[in-house]
Amino acid sequence: MARFLARRLLGAAAVLFAVSVLTFLIFQVIPGGDPALRMAGREATPQTVHDVRRAWGFDRPLYEQYATTMEKILDGSVVSYSQQINVEQEIARDLPPTLSLALGAGLIWLLFGVLFGVLGAVRAGRASDRALTVLALLGVSTPIFFLGALMLYYLGYRWGLLPLGGYVPLTRDPWGWFTHMLMPWLALSIASIGIYSRVLRAGILDTLGEDYVRTARAKGLSERRVLVHHVLRNSLIPIVSLWGLDLAAVIGGGAIVVESVFDLHGVGQYAAESIARLDVPPVLVVTLLVACAVVVLGVLVDILYALLDPRIRLSA
Amino acid sequence: MSDPPRSESPDTRGSQQAPPGTGTPPGTGAHDDPLLDVRDLRVSFDTDAGEVRAVAGVSLCVRRGEIVALVGESGSGKSVTALTLTGLTRRLGARIEGSATFEGQELLAASEAQLRRLRGARIAMVFQDPLSSLNPVTRVGAQIAEQIRAHEPRVSGAQAAGRAVALLDRVGIAEAARRVRSYPHELSGGMRQRVMIAMALSCDPSLLIADEPTTALDVTTQAQILAQLRALRAHSDAAILLVTHDIGVVADLADRILVMHAGRIVEHGRTREILHAARHPYTQTLLAAHSGAPARAPRAPGPALLAADALEVRFRARRRTGVHALHGVSLTLGEGETLAVVGESGAGKTTLIRCLMRLMDPTSGIVSFRGADITNASRRQLLPVRRELQMVFQDAHASLNPRRRVQSILQTGLQLRGVRGAQLRPRARELLARVGLGEEHLERYPHELSGGQRQRVGIARALSCEPRAIVLDEPVSALDAPLRAQVLDLLVRLQAQSGLSYLLVAHDLAVVRRVADRIAVMRAGEVVELAGAEELFAAPRHPYTRELLAASPDLSRELAGIGAGLSWEMPAAGPSPAGEGPATGGAPLGGVRSTG
Numbered sequence: 001m002a003r004f005l006a007r008r009l010l011g012a013a014a015v016l017f018a019v020s021v022l023t024f025l026i027f028q029v030i031p032g033g034d035p036a037l038r039m040a041g042r043e044a045t046p047q048t049v050h051d052v053r054r055a056w057g058f059d060r061p062l063y064e065q066y067a068t069t070m071e072k073i074l075d076g077s078v079v080s081y082s083q084q085i086n087v088e089q090e091i092a093r094d095l096p097p098t099l100s101l102a103l104g105a106g107l108i109w110l111l112f113g114v115l116f117g118v119l120g121a122v123r124a125g126r127a128s129d130r131a132l133t134v135l136a137l138l139g140v141s142t143p144i145f146f147l148g149a150l151m152l153y154y155l156g157y158r159w160g161l162l163p164l165g166g167y168v169p170l171t172r173d174p175w176g177w178f179t180h181m182l183m184p185w186l187a188l189s190i191a192s193i194g195i196y197s198r199v200l201r202a203g204i205l206d207t208l209g210e211d212y213v214r215t216a217r218a219k220g221l222s223e224r225r226v227l228v229h230h231v232l233r234n235s236l237i238p239i240v241s242l243w244g245l246d247l248a249a250v251i252g253g254g255a256i257v258v259e260s261v262f263d264l265h266g267v268g269q270y271a272a273e274s275i276a277r278l279d280v281p282p283v284l285v286v287t288l289l290v291a292c293a294v295v296v297l298g299v300l301v302d303i304l305y306a307l308l309d310p311r312i313r314l315s316a
Numbered sequence: 317m318s319d320p321p322r323s324e325s326p327d328t329r330g331s332q333q334a335p336p337g338t339g340t341p342p343g344t345g346a347h348d349d350p351l352l353d354v355r356d357l358r359v360s361f362d363t364d365a366g367e368v369r370a371v372a373g374v375s376l377c378v379r380r381g382e383i384v385a386l387v388g389e390s391g392s393g394k395s396v397t398a399l400t401l402t403g404l405t406r407r408l409g410a411r412i413e414g415s416a417t418f419e420g421q422e423l424l425a426a427s428e429a430q431l432r433r434l435r436g437a438r439i440a441m442v443f444q445d446p447l448s449s450l451n452p453v454t455r456v457g458a459q460i461a462e463q464i465r466a467h468e469p470r471v472s473g474a475q476a477a478g479r480a481v482a483l484l485d486r487v488g489i490a491e492a493a494r495r496v497r498s499y500p501h502e503l504s505g506g507m508r509q510r511v512m513i514a515m516a517l518s519c520d521p522s523l524l525i526a527d528e529p530t531t532a533l534d535v536t537t538q539a540q541i542l543a544q545l546r547a548l549r550a551h552s553d554a555a556i557l558l559v560t561h562d563i564g565v566v567a568d569l570a571d572r573i574l575v576m577h578a579g580r581i582v583e584h585g586r587t588r589e590i591l592h593a594a595r596h597p598y599t600q601t602l603l604a605a606h607s608g609a610p611a612r613a614p615r616a617p618g619p620a621l622l623a624a625d626a627l628e629v630r631f632r633a634r635r636r637t638g639v640h641a642l643h644g645v646s647l648t649l650g651e652g653e654t655l656a657v658v659g660e661s662g663a664g665k666t667t668l669i670r671c672l673m674r675l676m677d678p679t680s681g682i683v684s685f686r687g688a689d690i691t692n693a694s695r696r697q698l699l700p701v702r703r704e705l706q707m708v709f710q711d712a713h714a715s716l717n718p719r720r721r722v723q724s725i726l727q728t729g730l731q732l733r734g735v736r737g738a739q740l741r742p743r744a745r746e747l748l749a750r751v752g753l754g755e756e757h758l759e760r761y762p763h764e765l766s767g768g769q770r771q772r773v774g775i776a777r778a779l780s781c782e783p784r785a786i787v788l789d790e791p792v793s794a795l796d797a798p799l800r801a802q803v804l805d806l807l808v809r810l811q812a813q814s815g816l817s818y819l820l821v822a823h824d825l826a827v828v829r830r831v832a833d834r835i836a837v838m839r840a841g842e843v844v845e846l847a848g849a850e851e852l853f854a855a856p857r858h859p860y861t862r863e864l865l866a867a868s869p870d871l872s873r874e875l876a877g878i879g880a881g882l883s884w885e886m887p888a889a890g891p892s893p894a895g896e897g898p899a900t901g902g903a904p905l906g907g908v909r910s911t912g
Contacts, residue, residue: 211448217404218443219463219515220436223428229462230451237453309453310499 005299012295019291020284024066027280034058035081035280056081073285082277087285091267097167098266100177101184101258102250109189110243113196118232120197121204132197139194148187148261155183165263184262188255192246196239203235210234237308244301245294252290350377350417351555352401352523357414357424359393359400370396372579373414378523383549383556385566385587387602388576389796390767394559397576398525400424402439403431419522437467440516444528446508450500456511457481457496460518467519483514486551487544505661506537513544517552524548527559534660535824539867542569561796563602564826567591575599601798615833618651620687621785621817622672622705627681629667629841641667642678643841649785654811654818656828656849658864659838665821668838669787672819673707674698703732706778710790712770716762722748722773723758729780747776750813751806768799772806779810785817792827804831826868829853837861 036053037044044052053059057068072078076088116132123129156164162183168176207213208231216230256268263269267286274282306312359371371393378384388394399405401416401423416423418439423431435441443449451459460483461476471479477496484492487510500508509529516524526545530538545556546569558566566573567587574584575598583596594600629642642664649655657665670676672683674690683691685701693701709715716725726744727735735743745755751772762770771791778786788807792800808831810816822828828835828849835852837845837860845858856862 211443211445212451214404215441215443215449215512216451218402218435218441219466220432220434221462221466222432225462225466229454233453234451311452311501 004302008295008299008302012292012299015295016288016291019287020070021066023284023287024069024280025062027278027283028062030278032278035278038278039081069281069284073281073288078281078285080274080279080282082274082279087282090270090282091285091289094265094267094270096169097264098251098255098259098268100167100170100181101188101255101264101266102247104181105185105188105192105250105255106243106247108185109192109196110239112189112193114200114236114239116193116197117200117204118227120201121208122227124201124205129201136194136197139190142190144187144191144257145261147190148183148258151183151187152261165261167264167266184255184258184264187261188250188258196242199242200235200239203238204231207231207235233308237305240304240308241301244297244304248293248297249290251297252286252293254290349379351380351382352376352378352416352418352557354397354401354416355414357397357400357416358412359396359405360411362409362411367411369579370410371400374576374579374581376574376581376584378555378557380522381549381553381555382572383545383558383570385558385560385563385570385573386576387560387563387566387573389561389602389798392576393579394561394576395527398441398527398557398559401525402435402441403428433467436463436516436521437519438521439523439525440519440521442509442512442516442524442526442529445532446505446512447500447532449512450508452500455497455499456503457484460484460496460511460515463515464518479518480514483518484511486517487511487514488540489514504537505533506540509533509537509541510544513541513548517548517554520552521554524554524556525559526556528561529558530565531560531562535826536660536863536867538565545569563591563797575602604801615653618653618817620648621651621685622819623648623682623684624668624672625682625684627668627671627683628679629664629671629676630679640841642671642681645681645838645841645843647836647843647846649817649819651784652811652815652817653833654820654831656820656822656832656835657838658822658825658828658835660823662840663838664841665823665838666789667841669707669789669819669821673705673787674701703781704784705787706781706783706785707787707789708771708774708778708791711794712767712774713762713794716770716773716777718762720761721758722760722762722765725762725773725777726758726780729777732781744780747780748773750779750810751776767795768802771795771799771803775803775806775810783816785819787819787821789821790823791820793822793824800827801830807831824868825853825864837864 036049036056036058039056040049040052057065060068069078073088076086078087079085080087080090116136120129120132120136123132152164155162163176163180165183166180168180170177213226213230216226221229252267254268255266256272258264259266259269260272267289271283271286274286354377355375357371357374358369360367360369362368374393374397376384376386386394386397396405396410400410400412401418403423403426405412406428412424414424418434421430421434423434426434450456454462457477457480460480461473464476464479465471465473480496481492484495489495489507489510495503495507500511503511512529529545530541533541542565545558548554548556558570560566563573563575570587572585573587573590574581575590575594575596576582577596577598583590583594583599590599591603594603623646625646627642627645629640631641645664645668647655647657657668659665667676671678671681674683674693678691681691682689685705690698690701723741723744726747727740730740730743730747741758744758748755748757753769753772753776757765757769757773762773765773771794775786775791791807792803795803804827807818811818818831820828820832825835832849835845835847835849836843837852837858839860845852845856845861847857852861853865856865
């Protein structure tokens with residue numbers, strides 16, 4: 001276990017380094033990416049631009065710029081080019097809404113994905129299974145911004161059931177937090193519920209054909225016990241890895257659209273705004289955050305995998 | 317599956333050995349109270365190709381404490397019969413007619429809840445492949461305890477766990493208290509099947525249905541499991557319905573044998589009668605497939621074609637010093653000869669051929685082809701060697717590309733030899749003809765072929781490169797006994813035609829008997845004995861060779877004297893009173909029995 005963790009930690013370091021270098025370089029080759037021009041203001045003299053360039057170190061060699069930026073990111077003092085506000089403080093402020101969104105939506109889509117997946121598999125071929133298939137397809141193919149807009153219009157504006165976007169901290173007002181998060185959770189979950197239920201349905205149908213399921217029936221177990229202990233236990237294993245990685249993406253700011261539609265001021269929204277301003281430091285930090293989340297959840301998923309399936313050993 | 321003939325009459329009168337009178341199950345003595353009484357069972361399935369009748373009027377009966385064998389090749393309907401009795405074919409959409417009473421209760425009309433109370437409690441089942449039949453993510457003890465608690469709700473978890481330990485102990489698993497905490501993949505094949513048997517016995521059933529319980533196992537493990545089933549009879553009064561394709565397996569286990577073919581019972585009787593005086597031609601085919609032809613005297617071996625010299629393979633294993641997969645293995649395959657390599661799984665057979673085929677690198681030692689050292693040859697240098705050295709695999713289904721037609725599978729090898737355009741099809745047809753298949757098979761996909769046909773295509777594919785030698789990795793172990801004999805005969809014929817060399821890998825000595833010139837016996841990475849086939853069968857020198865010979869069901873009686881001194885219990889005269897077993901020689905079994 002210790003060896004496994006050490007190995008994965010080394011791997012994680014390599015991944016983070018590669019991701020940061022790539023992100024940094026991308027902004028060097030983007031047209032109009034020169035931060036000094038934008039920071040110097042609209043009517044800047046060449047002298048001003050030059051001064052800005054010198055002051056911020058944009059005239060130094062690339063590797064040196066990269067090293068300084070990374071150093072600042074690591075000691076928490078990096079500021080954005082556009083507003084010169086500390087990036088890490090900004091992200092710390094935006095993380096609670098993003099975490100609320102990711103964890104809540106993740107639970108919802110896991111729960112309903114499994115529920116509908118099991119229902120579909122148990123009733124495979126019947127009307128209710130077909131209905132679930134159509135619903136899943138509809139969920140997967142509805143764009144989030146459209147679904148979000150519909151929800152806001154009807155649930156929020158027309159019927160006034162739920163607040164029209166924004167974020168209320170959980171610590172300040174739990175009920176307010178819940179009502180504000182409900183629509184974003186649903187909007188973010190719908191597509192994933194569709195995907196998860198289909199993946200699980202297929203997995204269950206495969207598992208139902210396994211010899212050990214026949215054995216379980218030959219043992220005289222009740223159908224419910226066969227389903228839960230022998231079929232579901234085995235078909236849920238692949239779902240675990242899917243869930244871990246999807247959750248990592250959302251935590252790292254992958255839910256840009258939902259955060260923007262419901263004005264949650266989350267990490268994704270912050271990243272989107274920073275990209276629009278070609279602001280390297282915030283984008284770099286957010287990217288590293290995503291990479292971290294993916295790596296950490298990846299390790300957790302692998303450990304969980306080994307716990308769920310004794311045939312897998314933590315060595316790879 | 318081809319359409320089995322329909323039954324004209326409701327009873328089994330149409331078949332040769334059926335008793336007169338509607339629905340009198342074969343073997344029912346008038347005074348006996350049958351435990352299981354099946355009458356005129358018919359099972360059919362609706363498929364895309366129309367209705368397929370799997371069981372076409374089967375009547376049979378099993379009395380308390382009796383062992384009855386249901387023998388037939390795959391597709392004969394024997395497994396469907398067994399599964400239907402416990403209602404397990406219902407959810408496959410089977411249409412079931414007839415009647416089956418068990419302890420006075422009608423099974424075919426029983427509700428799912430009624431059947432569930434019987435399954436596992438009164439009728440227990442053991443299946444073919446113990447690895448896939450056990451839940452991979454649950455400890456074996458828990459799987460046994462689960463069954464106990466399903467039928468005896470008052471038993472506590474701890475009590476059930478305790479009974480699981482006792483059951484494992486009873487089926488001969490050492491350190492049962494530790495083994496209950498194992499997962500199936502941590503156990504050997506034999507131990508897994510013992511777990512399945514322990515599970516089946518957990519609620520003290522009166523009928524045990526064993527569906528090919530030893531087919532997936534090594535011969536030595538098979539002998540142990542058969543001994544286990546035999547021992548069962550001494551310690552419990554459970555009857556056993558043994559379903560198998562291998563008539564050799566049941567020879568000294570079953571009281572009665574029912575032979576099934578194309579969905580019906582074609583012959584039945586006491587084991588000795590069937591073995592010695594089979595009347596139905598199909599039974600005779602089954603028996604003939606089992607009588608090993610006399611071992612061949614080694615022909616003068618030609619010049620060395622493929623040779624291994626002091627091959628060593630060590631696998632590095634975590635926290636251990638390393639696993640010795642091959643330990644100083646040297647052997648030579650001569651031109652035109654058949655060298656068989658025999659041993660249980662784990663003996664290093666596969667590692668050996670992978671080294672010889674240069675699919676993996678030995679830790680040390682030399683592989684040579686036509687005298688040239690190819691141990692370190694590059695991929696490019698190996699190309700001409702590969703063309704002359706082809707391979708046929710155990711599982712033809714998995715080793716043929718499922719998305720390519722037979723013609724295109726065969727063409728690849730032909731194209732390598734420069735055959736082009738209009739020449740391709742006739743040459744592919746020629747190849748198929750050599751392995752006994754017709755032109756119509758060119759357009760088929762592998763899944764549209766039967767197991768035997770697929771293995772023929774596998775052989776034709778190897779031949780398409782015009783090799784000098786073919787490495788055959790368990791080429792017939794996935795096939796039924798009659799098909800086995802056909803494919804082996806085909807291999808012998810091809811060799812006689814073109815002077816091919818075979819390196820034949822098998823776990824079963826009986827298989828190699830009719831084809832091998834020389835036999836190398838492997839155990840734990842070493843060749844423990846290498847001798848001419850005739851010599852090896854007549855006078856095995858190494859104790860392990862004797863063990864293998866004794867474990868081979870066909871040969872057990874011939875070698876009864878040797879087998880008596882072996883480590884596991886192997887009653888020399890069978891379980892039943894003298895005269896019941898087929899110990900005295902009989903003509904239908906050919907050379908094997910008559911020398912006994």
